[in-house]
Amino acid sequence: MGKEKTMKQGMFEVLSNVPLADKTWEMTLAGDTSAITAPGQFVNIRLEGCYLRRPISVCDWQEGQLTIIYKVVGKGTEIMVNLAPGGRLDILTGLGNGYDLSKSGDMPLLIGGGAGVPPMYGLAKRLLAQGKKPRVIMGFNRENEIYYVNKFGELGIEPVVTTADGSVGVKGFVTDAMEPGYSYTYCCGPEPMLKAVYNASTTSGQYSFESRMGCGFGACMGCSCQTKYGSMRICKDGPVLEKEVIVW
Amino acid sequence: MVDTSVKLLGLELDNPVIPASGTFGYGREFTELYDINILGSFSFKGTTREPRYGNPLPRIAETASGMLNSVGLQNPGIHSVINKELPELAKVFHKPVIANISGFSLDEYVYCCQLIDKEPQVGIIEVNISCPNVHGGGLAFGADPVAAGEVTAAVKEVTTKPVVMKLSPNVTSIADVALACQKNGADGVSLINTLMGMRVDIKKRKAILANLTGGLSGPAVFPVALRMVWQVYEAVNIPIIGMGGVSSAEDVIEMMLAGATAVQVGAANLVDPYACKNIVEALPGIMEELGIEKLVDIIGGAHG
Numbered sequence: 001m002g003k004e005k006t007m008k009q010g011m012f013e014v015l016s017n018v019p020l021a022d023k024t025w026e027m028t029l030a031g032d033t034s035a036i037t038a039p040g041q042f043v044n045i046r047l048e049g050c051y052l053r054r055p056i057s058v059c060d061w062q063e064g065q066l067t068i069i070y071k072v073v074g075k076g077t078e079i080m081v082n083l084a085p086g087g088r089l090d091i092l093t094g095l096g097n098g099y100d101l102s103k104s105g106d107m108p109l110l111i112g113g114g115a116g117v118p119p120m121y122g123l124a125k126r127l128l129a130q131g132k133k134p135r136v137i138m139g140f141n142r143e144n145e146i147y148y149v150n151k152f153g154e155l156g157i158e159p160v161v162t163t164a165d166g167s168v169g170v171k172g173f174v175t176d177a178m179e180p181g182y183s184y185t186y187c188c189g190p191e192p193m194l195k196a197v198y199n200a201s202t203t204s205g206q207y208s209f210e211s212r213m214g215c216g217f218g219a220c221m222g223c224s225c226q227t228k229y230g231s232m233r234i235c236k237d238g239p240v241l242e243k244e245v246i247v248w
Numbered sequence: 249m250v251d252t253s254v255k256l257l258g259l260e261l262d263n264p265v266i267p268a269s270g271t272f273g274y275g276r277e278f279t280e281l282y283d284i285n286i287l288g289s290f291s292f293k294g295t296t297r298e299p300r301y302g303n304p305l306p307r308i309a310e311t312a313s314g315m316l317n318s319v320g321l322q323n324p325g326i327h328s329v330i331n332k333e334l335p336e337l338a339k340v341f342h343k344p345v346i347a348n349i350s351g352f353s354l355d356e357y358v359y360c361c362q363l364i365d366k367e368p369q370v371g372i373i374e375v376n377i378s379c380p381n382v383h384g385g386g387l388a389f390g391a392d393p394v395a396a397g398e399v400t401a402a403v404k405e406v407t408t409k410p411v412v413m414k415l416s417p418n419v420t421s422i423a424d425v426a427l428a429c430q431k432n433g434a435d436g437v438s439l440i441n442t443l444m445g446m447r448v449d450i451k452k453r454k455a456i457l458a459n460l461t462g463g464l465s466g467p468a469v470f471p472v473a474l475r476m477v478w479q480v481y482e483a484v485n486i487p488i489i490g491m492g493g494v495s496s497a498e499d500v501i502e503m504m505l506a507g508a509t510a511v512q513v514g515a516a517n518l519v520d521p522y523a524c525k526n527i528v529e530a531l532p533g534i535m536e537e538l539g540i541e542k543l544v545d546i547i548g549g550a551h552g
Contacts, residue, residue, distance in 0.1 A: 006280045009522060046519070051466055052310045053519060075310075092521070212306040212456075214317060215518035218277045220270065221293075221322045222308040224301070231301055231322065236277070 007094040007217055008035035012066065014087040017080070020147035023072040024115070025081060026059070031091065033061045038098025039122035040188070040208055040240045043068065044216035046090040047079045053092065054080070055216050055235070057188070057208075059118035060125065066093070069118040069147070095216050096239045099123050099206055104132055105183025111174050111197055113139040113189025117148055119208060123186055124157055135182060136160070139174035139193065143167040175200040185243070195248055205243045209234050250535040251542040252528075254288070256487060256510045257410035257435050259344055259371045261288035264500060264543065265528050268491050268514035269294050269348035269374065269414075270319065274333045278517075279340045282525045288510060291346035292329075292337070294376050295364075297356045299325035303381060304458040309447040314466025314493070315515055316445050318381045318459035321350050326360045334369055344371025348414070350379055351389075354402050362406040373409050374489075375399060378416030378441035380463045390416040390441070393428035400432035410435040412489060415480075417469075418444050422476045423483035430484045437480060438489035438512065440473045465515040467493045474506050481507025481548050495523065497530035504543065505550040 012031030020026050036043075036058055043066070044053040054076040060067040070077050083089070099119070104127055112120035117138050127134045136159035140146050146168060152159045160177045161169030170177045174189070175196045185205030187197045194207045211234040214222030218236030225234055227245040232238060252263040267278075269291040275284050284290065302322030309316040324333065326349075337345065347370040351357035357375060364370055377390035377399055389395045396413065403411055413429040415422055417440040426437045442463025447456045455461075473492020480488055490508025494500060495516040503511045516523035531543075540546055 007521075009281070009520075050310065051312070051314055051515075051519065052308070212308045214308045214315065215271075215277075215521070217521060219273045219521075220308075220317065220518050221273075221302060221319045222317055223305065224307075224319075224322055225305065226301065 006035060007092055008032060009090065009092050012089050012091045014083050014085050014089065015065070016085055017083050020069065022144040024069060024145065024147055025072065026067065026069045027080065027083070029066045029068070029089065029091070030064055031066065033063060033066050033093060035094025036061050036066070037094065038100070039126055040099035040119045041094065041096045042216070042239065044092040044095055045080075047076050049079055050076045052214065053216060055095070055213050057119045058122060060122045069115070071115040092216060096235060097237065099186055099240050101126060101130060103184055103204070103206070104186070107133050107135065107182050108184040108186055109135050109137065109178065109182035111137045111139070111178075111185065111187045111189070113174055113193040114141070114145065116189030116193070116208070119188050120186065121148060121151060124152065125155055128155060137162065137174045137177045139189065141165065198243060198246065201243070206240045207243065207246060208239045209241060210239065211235070250532050250540065252531050252535070254510055254544050256489070257372055257412070259289065261510060263288045263528055263531060264504065264508070264510040265524055265531070266290055266346065266489070266510055266512045267517055267524050268512035269376070271514045271517040274337050275341055276336070278521060281521055284341055285343065286528050287343075287524055289343055289346055289371065290341065291348050291374055291512060292333070293323055294321050294348045294350045294379065295323050295326050295329045295360060296321055296350050296352070297326055297359050299323065299328065306456060306458055307462070309456040309462065311445065311447065311464060311466070311468060314464055314468035316447060316457060316462035316464055317442070318457045318462035320381045320459065321379055326363055330363060330367060334367055338369055345369055346372045346374050346412070348374045348376055350376040352382070354399060357399050358402050358406055361403045365407040365409055370409060372412055373403070373407055374412045374414050374438055375403055376414045376441070378414050380416065380418060380442055380444045380461070381459060387416050387418060390425065391419050393424045396425045397428035397432040400429045400434045404433040412436040412438050414441055415439040416441050417472060417476055417492070423479045426480040426484050430486050434486060436487040436489065437484065438491065439480060440469070440476050440492045443469055443472065465493065467495055469493045470499060474502060477503060477508050478506045481551065497527050497534045500527060500531065501534060501538065501540070501546065504546050505548070507548045507551065509547055
């Protein structure tokens with residue numbers, strides 16, 4: 001998918017690091033973002049005290065500035081919570097293929113679940129810039145996990161929110177809010193959700209996968225998955241896979 | 249001007265720094281970042297007779313100062329390596345490479361080595377008898393001096409290029425295995441492959457790796473690797489390629505003082521894609537600081 005991309009290693013400065021929702025934080029950073037070419041790509045962050053870098057999806061970027069949203073799930077992200085503005089981080093950027101916007105059609109459906117919401121923001125923004133009319137569904141477990149509804153609102157999109165416990169929006173899963181009329185499906189979230197959307201979707205689409213990674217740039221084969229066309233590295237050939245190649 | 253060059257089994261290396269097999273693919277990902285011709289050589293991804301998908305995910309787990317992997321020798325197979333990967337590699341790397349060969353039977357080692365021996369790009373054949381992540385292959389040969397000797401003899405019979413046996417640390421006496429390889433004609437040995445390890449997810453109460461166990465690498469294993477290089481140096485008189493947690497020019501020098509003629513860099517490449525470049529560039533400065541004129545002079549220098 002897409003042309004051969006080039007990653008970059010660079011030092012970034014933390015501009016802000018704030019909680020958005022339960023165990024969910026947003027960090028903005030200043031640095032060279034020129035290697036980032038598509039929404040759905042990720043960065044790999046070196047953290048003091050962790051041997052391996054931490055892969056985090058890109059939420060949004062512009063020249064010189066990067067926004068990421070991360071869920072606090074373990075040692076690495078707990079360290080990130082304590083990073084104050086002014087702190088410096090060694091980050092690999094331009095990793096992964098990202099979403100291909102050219103296939104979206106006029107009314108693509110964007111579905112993000114939990115920590116899978118952030119790339120949908122960057123994607124929605126760029127689809128809008130191309131004159132497309134993206135619809136957005138965001139899935140969470142409960143009310144205190146919800147974030148970024150207002151950010152989508154600022155783009156002029158009113159996202160449909162689903163919660164598993166019914167505390168806000170549609171009760172149930174993202175698939176309960178999928179209504180016909182969309183031209184294409186973009187999806188990012190936990191694997192059971194990807195699979196449910198894959199089965200429920202009536203269009204072609206692109207699905208972003210997660211994996212424990214070694215390097216994050218295609219060298220170690222630590223995250224290879226089976227596809228209809230042989231083995232693909234989630235970090236390099238993905239994380240976005242087209243519906244037609246996915247094997248569950 | 250200090251001299252970083254070393255001679256390794258007939259090859260003149262500009263420096264002793266060699267990316268270790270499985271951490272550098274076929275070089276492509278790194279040529280995006282720098283000219284990999286600054287490397288002494290490089291050992292490409294372990295290759296078997298048939299294409300191998302490898303182990304199920306997850307294959308990676310972090311540890312203190314290191315990582316576990318259970319990739320399981322994923323590779324496109326020897327024919328694809330010869331027909332596709334080597335010609336691609338030749339475009340970006342103009343020095344002799346180290347061909348890393350794995351197998352699940354004597355026949356398979358022989359088959360692959362026979363084929364790769366004909367490739368002009370290949371300067372050294374590194375025979376992996378130490379992969380801890382596959383069943384019935386790799387380590388099954390490297391854990392036993394007799395079996396290691398048999399693979400060595402069989403491979404030597406069908407090759408004209410220097411053969412280096414890659415040894416496992418998961419043995420009682422690595423020196424005995426090294427000696428058996430030497431007796432059966434090995435031109436050199438490389439060590440260590442990864443140490444077998446495991447992690448359990450305390451929330452899920454199950455092993456993190458789908459394969460349950462994996463190979464430990466990274467700075468955590470450096471002192472173990474260094475000790476083994478030391479012991480093997482005392483036992484054999486063929487060259488040693490030292491590896492295991494090497495992350496800096498200082499580590500390279502330490503490995504060489506313990507007995508290594510050249511040094512492979514593994515896990516460090518995954519954390520910092522510039523690791524090898526940084527080491528190559530830092531070497532002359534460190535040598536000057538330490539009063540080393542020629543790097544070859546320090547090989548085994550810490551032995552009495």
